[in-house]
Amino acid sequence: MTILATQLRAVGLFYRSVAPFMLGISGLILVAVLLPAVHEGWSRGLLPGLLLAKLTTAPVVWYLSEQLRPGQYWLYFNLHVSRRRLWAGVVVLDAGLFLGGALLVRAVLS
Amino acid sequence: MSTTSRNSAGPQVLEADGIRIAFGGREVLGSIYLRVQTGQIVGLLGRNGSGKSVLLQTIFGARAVADASVRVNGRHVVPAFRQPSLLNYLPQEPLLPHSLSLARAARLLGVDLEKATARFPELRSQFGSRVGELSGGAARLMQALLLLHADTVFSLFDEPFSGVMPVHVETLAEEMQRLKARKGLLITDHRYAEVLPICDVVYLLHQGRLLKLDGDVREQLRDYGYLAS
Numbered sequence: 001m002t003i004l005a006t007q008l009r010a011v012g013l014f015y016r017s018v019a020p021f022m023l024g025i026s027g028l029i030l031v032a033v034l035l036p037a038v039h040e041g042w043s044r045g046l047l048p049g050l051l052l053a054k055l056t057t058a059p060v061v062w063y064l065s066e067q068l069r070p071g072q073y074w075l076y077f078n079l080h081v082s083r084r085r086l087w088a089g090v091v092v093l094d095a096g097l098f099l100g101g102a103l104l105v106r107a108v109l110s
Numbered sequence: 111m112s113t114t115s116r117n118s119a120g121p122q123v124l125e126a127d128g129i130r131i132a133f134g135g136r137e138v139l140g141s142i143y144l145r146v147q148t149g150q151i152v153g154l155l156g157r158n159g160s161g162k163s164v165l166l167q168t169i170f171g172a173r174a175v176a177d178a179s180v181r182v183n184g185r186h187v188v189p190a191f192r193q194p195s196l197l198n199y200l201p202q203e204p205l206l207p208h209s210l211s212l213a214r215a216a217r218l219l220g221v222d223l224e225k226a227t228a229r230f231p232e233l234r235s236q237f238g239s240r241v242g243e244l245s246g247g248a249a250r251l252m253q254a255l256l257l258l259h260a261d262t263v264f265s266l267f268d269e270p271f272s273g274v275m276p277v278h279v280e281t282l283a284e285e286m287q288r289l290k291a292r293k294g295l296l297i298t299d300h301r302y303a304e305v306l307p308i309c310d311v312v313y314l315l316h317q318g319r320l321l322k323l324d325g326d327v328r329e330q331l332r333d334y335g336y337l338a339s
Contacts, residue, residue: 003194009218017207071203077172077191078198078205078257079218 003080010079011089017072018090021061026098029054030105038109047102054098058091121147122263124197124294126169128179131161139165140318145311146264146294151286153305154298155336156315162298163202165315166266169296170199182263197264198257202272205253208242212252215241219260226259227252229281247273254282264294271301283308302331 015022029050037043065072076086124146131139138161146152156162167173169180171189180190187193198219206215216223227233233252241249254270271279279301286295287308299305306312312323316334323330331337 006218006220013207013210013218016209071201072207073172074199074201074203074205075207075210075215075218077170078260080192080194082189082192 006079007081010076010081011086014076014086015090015093018061018065022094025057026054026101030101034102034105038106043106050102051095051099055095062087121149123147123183124264125181128177129168129175131164131175137318142320144313144320146296148263148294149290150310151290151295151297151308153309153312154296155302157336160315162315163268166199166268170266195262197266198260198262199266200254200257200268200270202268206241209240211238211240213237216256219256221256221259226255229285247275250274251278258285258289267297269299270297271299271304279304
């Protein structure tokens, strides 16, 4: 297994541990903001703002995760992945999933 | 591991010094020089709160300490955990997420689970289990075996025998003896009766200083108040 593949798997595994928070926030934004916007016809140009709002919640998830599971990084350190790289990967993955979900909602409903 | 830190001519040498740590004004680690080389098991003993875990975490690179110097064959490697195949670390607390299966953990760490548990046949029925489904002792043993068999030059073990039943402690100690041929091991554990016989070098952390013990180790451990009798 290459180092890159191991690191990607590590990010995937770590994402699973924070997914309930991150996907919950994504769902909330999509249901509470995007869905009404699509129905009422004012969703054009809304996605960048929603993505920005979504990204601003990442530090909250990071803080909660640090407080609730301070010992969660040992496996990842043993896979040579630092905290910073882990969280960068998680934020990128989560932003991708959020954008994908938002585009899907818009495509289905509009 | 990068080619610059491989030393094909002889043993790999891990050195750490310059590590100074204070908590609440109390200096925990002050005068440290530690050396581990492949082919050696190095024991690190010390009273509770003497800074053993902090020292291991600093060497591993998980704890950033200004001026800490960790070197392999003279090359600066901070944080050491970022260097592929250089070293791994078994923390005192659980290493693996409870939801992870042993088989998946082994794949991630690049370990052949069959080989790693060859001397522990009773563990084989648990390969498909999640870590959270194992007993505390079995989980500890599996985590130690996974890191011991991982392809790294050094392994740092913080309380590897903790919670492991005596018959497995003996076998695990024998595994460590066998695998030191290709690794350097740094172990801290209060089960000194099991640790001392397998160690080539013993250090004692005492009042912030790291003392290398030579000669009659038990007598010195008594003198420094680590052993009662």
